[in-house]
Amino acid sequence: MNRLPLYGTVIVLGNCGAIVWHLLILARLHSMLSEGQILLIATLVNLVPLTAVALLWTRFRKIAGWLLLVSLGIGLLIGTSSIS
Numbered sequence: 001m002n003r004l005p006l007y008g009t010v011i012v013l014g015n016c017g018a019i020v021w022h023l024l025i026l027a028r029l030h031s032m033l034s035e036g037q038i039l040l041i042a043t044l045v046n047l048v049p050l051t052a053v054a055l056l057w058t059r060f061r062k063i064a065g066w067l068l069l070v071s072l073g074i075g076l077l078i079g080t081s082s083i084s
Contacts, residue, residue: 005053008056012052012053016049023041026038051067052064052071055067056068
């Protein structure tokens with residue numbers, strides 16, 4: 001049994017949880033974003049990884065891998081660049 005789709009699903013769900021957590025913190029810090037805007041951002045940011053997870057369970061695993069690499073890589077670059 002190939003476990004790649006299962007591992008990819010767990011990683012993306014963890015990433016989605018981290019994104020929601022960060023946006024909830026942003027909302028509590030009295031940001032200029034409304035609740036609707038925060039919901040829109042959460043939906044758009046999670047759309048590509050969740051699409052990639054859906055593709056992992058089909059025969060389009062190579063496309064799903066590239067989508068995951070790009071979307072999670074961009075998040076990693078943004079997160080590491082804001083530290084310094």
